[in-house]
Amino acid sequence: MRRMNAPEAAAGRIVAPPSMARLAAEALRAMILGGELQPGEHLVETRLTERLGVSRPPVREALQSLQHDGLVVQHPRRGMVVRQLTRHDVYEIVTLRDGLETLALRLALPLTDPDADLAPVRDALADLERAGEAGTGGATLVELGYAFHLAVVDLARHERLTGTYRSLQLQMQLCMSLNVASRTQESPAGNAARHRSLLEALESGEVDAALAAFAEHGHRSFLAVVEGLDGGTPESDRWLAQRRDAGA
Amino acid sequence: MRRMNAPEAAAGRIVAPPSMARLAAEALRAMILGGELQPGEHLVETRLTERLGVSRPPVREALQSLQHDGLVVQHPRRGMVVRQLTRHDVYEIVTLRDGLETLALRLALPLTDPDADLAPVRDALADLERAGEAGTGGATLVELGYAFHLAVVDLARHERLTGTYRSLQLQMQLCMSLNVASRTQESPAGNAARHRSLLEALESGEVDAALAAFAEHGHRSFLAVVEGLDGGTPESDRWLAQRRDAGA
DNA sequence: CGGTCGATTTCTGTATACCGTAGACCGTAG
C-alpha cells in the first residue's frame, strides 16, 4: 500500500491555506521593512496581538520566523526587538551575499538548457525594465532588482542556498529602509542596463565572464550605508577599507 | 573586545535560564540524530508532549527550531515529519558546506593574530587526538571532527556564516545517522593526522595552501552515503559523476 | 467482492488563562 506517501505533494499544492501565523509574519515583515516598526523598537506581543487581530500563539510563531530571517533579535526574558544593524552586520550580509551568489553561479554554469533555464531571469529583467519605463517608485525598483538576483541564484536549483540568499535579501532591505541616503538615485534606465548586461553575460555561456560580471556588480553600493553605522569590528573595518580603496 | 551585539552577549551569560522550548529542541535533536526518531516518521505533538514532559507550545516552538535547522519538514495541515534526505539534498549540503568553508577561509585569512586566533582550533584538534587515543566511540569522533571544522569557520568571525554552517553540520549528522555504511572505519590516528595537517596549513600562513588543503579535505567521503539514496536531480547527478571521476 | 461515500477520531491550528520573573518606580535612610 502507500504509494502516494505523505512527504511529497508540497510542490504542486493547489490551494494554499493561509495560516494566521504566516499572514502575521508577512504583515510584520512589511511593517519592519516599511519603517513602521523601527530598529531597536520593542515588539510587545500583546500590542501586536491587538494590532494584527490575531492571538498570541500565531504572533509568537511569526516572530520566530522573523528571528530566523534575521529581522528581529530575541532577548531571553525581555522579548523581541527589531534588529539594529551594525557595521559588522552589513559586512556579514554583503560578504555572504557575494559568496553565495558566486557559489550559485559556479554550480549553475554551464547551463544545461540555457534558453529554458534563463526564462525566469528574462522575465525578472522585463519586469525591471517595464517598471523603470513606467517611472514606478524607487522602492519597487529595488525590490525588482532583488527578484532578478534571486532568479539568477535559483539557476543553481539549490533550495538551501536560495533560502539563505532570500533571508539575506530581507536583511538588505532592512538596511535600506533605515537609511534614506541609500537612494542612490541611479537612473532607472541605467539600473536596467546594468542588469541586462548581467543577463547577457549569462547568455554568452562564458562561465568566467559571467562570474566576473556578477562580482563586479556585487561590489557596487552599500559603502554609503555602512558609513552611517556604528558597531565596526577589525574584520569589517579591514574589509571596508579594502572596498573603499577598490572603489576609488 | 565586543564583537557581538551590545545588548546580548549570550556567550558570557552568568545564569542561563533554561527555557523549556530550548530544552525540548535539544532533546528532539538528540532523538533524531540518535536514530530514535527515524526519517519519515510523523511527529505528533501530543505524543512528544507526554514524551518530553512539557506542554504543546514549547514543543511547537522546538519543532519550528528544528524546521529551521532542516531536520524536520512541515506539511501544512498535517504536521511535522523527520526529514528524509534525498540524493539532491546531500548534493546541496555538501556543495554549500564546501562553499561556506572556502568563503570563511577567504575572509579569515590572512589571520591578524595567528597565535591567538588559532587557539580554539588547536583545542578542538587536541580533543580529537585525545579521543582517538582513548579509543572513544566513532560517533564522538565524528562530532569532534565537526567541532574542529566549526572552529575553523569561526575564524572568520562571521555569525551568519557560522550559523548556516552549524545548521548544515546537523543535517550531515542526520545523513550519517541513517547510513551505517558511513562508518568509514578510518583509523582514529589517520583522522587526527588529516585534521592536524589542516591546522598546519593554517599555521603556515600560506593562504592558497590552506584553501587547497581544505578543499581537498572536503572532497572526501560522502560518496558512499549518496549511493544509497533516491531523489537525484540532473544537477546532483552531474555533480556526483564529477566527484566519482575525481575520486577515482 | 470491490469501490465509494459518510461518520468518527485524531491531530493541527488557534484562542484564552495563569504563573514567574524582570524591570521600573517610589519611598526611605544615610
Add this chain to the structure above:
DNA sequence: CTACGGTCTACGGTATACAGAAATCGACCG
C-alpha cells in the same frame, strides 16, 4: 541629595481548552 531596598506592574513563558480540517475506518451500494 544620593543611594539602596522594597513593592508594583507588566511582559514573556507555559499550560489548558476549543474549533476546524484531514485521515482512517466502516458501512452501504454497485
